[in-house]
Amino acid sequence: MENVVQLSDVRRRRQEAQRAVTPSAGPNFQYFCLRCEAEEFRLYASGVIHCAKCGSLMRNIEVGDASPQSGPRSAG
Numbered sequence: 001m002e003n004v005v006q007l008s009d010v011r012r013r014r015q016e017a018q019r020a021v022t023p024s025a026g027p028n029f030q031y032f033c034l035r036c037e038a039e040e041f042r043l044y045a046s047g048v049i050h051c052a053k054c055g056s057l058m059r060n061i062e063v064g065d066a067s068p069q070s071g072p073r074s075a076g
Contacts, residue, residue: 002042004052007031007061031061 008031032039038053041061049058 002044004040005043006040008039033058 011031031041033041033051033054033056035056036051036054038051040052041058042050042052043063044050047063049061049063050056051058
């Protein structure tokens with residue numbers, strides 16, 4: 001099962017929701033495929049992300065729990 005998402009829209013919605021809770025806004029991230037510069041991605045249930053246009057694997061994007069109480073993830 002897959003979903004086509006525009007990560008910039010998801011990030012913007014999360015930031016708008018966080019602004020209602022916290023007064024400081026974070027940096028504005030822009031996500032795009034380095035191969036074809038598309039801004040839409042396929043997100044699979046396994047957490048793997050591919051470009052919706054060219055199918056390139058996105059290794060520089062991670063999907064995880066973004067809730068504030070989850071805390072930072074440790075490496076390793």
